[in-house]
Amino acid sequence: MDRPNKPSAISPAGGAPKPSVHTEQGKVIASLPTGDSVQVLLFGATVLSWKSNGRENLWVSDAAKLDGSKPVRGGVPLVFPAFGPPPKDHATGKLPQHGFARNSHWEYLGSSSSESGKLASGGDDSIKLDFGLSHAQISDDAKNAWPYDFSLVYSVTLAKDGLQTMLNIQNKGDKSFEFQMLLHTYFRIDDISKVSINGLGSTSYIDKMLNATTQTQTDPTVRITGEVDRVYTDIKQDTTSILQDGKPRLDVVREGLSDSVVWNPWIEKAKGMSDFEPKDGYKKMIAVEVGAVDGWQKLEPGETFEGGMICKAHL
Numbered sequence: 001m002d003r004p005n006k007p008s009a010i011s012p013a014g015g016a017p018k019p020s021v022h023t024e025q026g027k028v029i030a031s032l033p034t035g036d037s038v039q040v041l042l043f044g045a046t047v048l049s050w051k052s053n054g055r056e057n058l059w060v061s062d063a064a065k066l067d068g069s070k071p072v073r074g075g076v077p078l079v080f081p082a083f084g085p086p087p088k089d090h091a092t093g094k095l096p097q098h099g100f101a102r103n104s105h106w107e108y109l110g111s112s113s114s115e116s117g118k119l120a121s122g123g124d125d126s127i128k129l130d131f132g133l134s135h136a137q138i139s140d141d142a143k144n145a146w147p148y149d150f151s152l153v154y155s156v157t158l159a160k161d162g163l164q165t166m167l168n169i170q171n172k173g174d175k176s177f178e179f180q181m182l183l184h185t186y187f188r189i190d191d192i193s194k195v196s197i198n199g200l201g202s203t204s205y206i207d208k209m210l211n212a213t214t215q216t217q218t219d220p221t222v223r224i225t226g227e228v229d230r231v232y233t234d235i236k237q238d239t240t241s242i243l244q245d246g247k248p249r250l251d252v253v254r255e256g257l258s259d260s261v262v263w264n265p266w267i268e269k270a271k272g273m274s275d276f277e278p279k280d281g282y283k284k285m286i287a288v289e290v291g292a293v294d295g296w297q298k299l300e301p302g303e304t305f306e307g308g309m310i311c312k313a314h315l
């Protein structure tokens, strides 16, 4: 695995202020001179917080477990190598719901000032954090359930104009494997009744609330008025936008991915989740998740796959 330099901190030593990075209680925390920041928990490589312009953009449950006893309820849990309950007749069939990546202890590979791809800024205006997970690092249960040699590198880039999260998946073994992946992002919003979602018009979706039947998004705008659990597939538009009170609040740009899940548990489902607090927290969150979850991606030995997102917050 290629490793960038592993500085404990990029500290200002006179001159212009620089991004800083430190580790604390199993988390890696990076900040820009602007005050924007990101926090990543090594358990699951779960992004727990992303602040820009003094505002938190992610929702995390007050009862979320951060001690590794269960996946984090909130932030950006990483789904790999299976989305949802894996089908019993598939190679992932013995894995838990959403796979093992969100349940595993990842390694911090280090930070670098990056050319942040499609984010406009680079150099001192951005910082990239890399996290790794390989076959050798997962639990024995996960190894037995899914005996493939793989390597994941998850890169989280904080820039003044957004947050980029990219997952690179490599088949390191001598047999092919199939996978699904998803960035299960819980975005923080002010009031679900005033939220609308654009950028999914004319797209087909599997509606898990309607017996997994396939529907078409005829209204260009999605509004949330009850429990919603939809898998939009083969989306033509790159960007899904979350609006609050009709004003752009967050843009989610898919990178190398064409599916998105839109999920809100609403009242009853929230009540049923012991780690979902406060119980009316469903009013403050909307999950807009980017991924490759329609069917399976196949990787031959030595091949890699990369996909992720760029999120941009509006004031």
Ligand SMILES: O=P(O)(O)OC[C@H]1O[C@H](O)[C@H](O)[C@@H](O)[C@@H]1O
Residues within 6 Å of the ligand: 071, 084, 097, 098, 184, 208, 229, 230, 261, 262, 263, 287
């Ligand atoms: O409770 P979890 O395993 O974290 O899953 C939370 C949710 O994840 C996705 O959004 C799925 O589409 C939902 O069906 C599921 O309820």
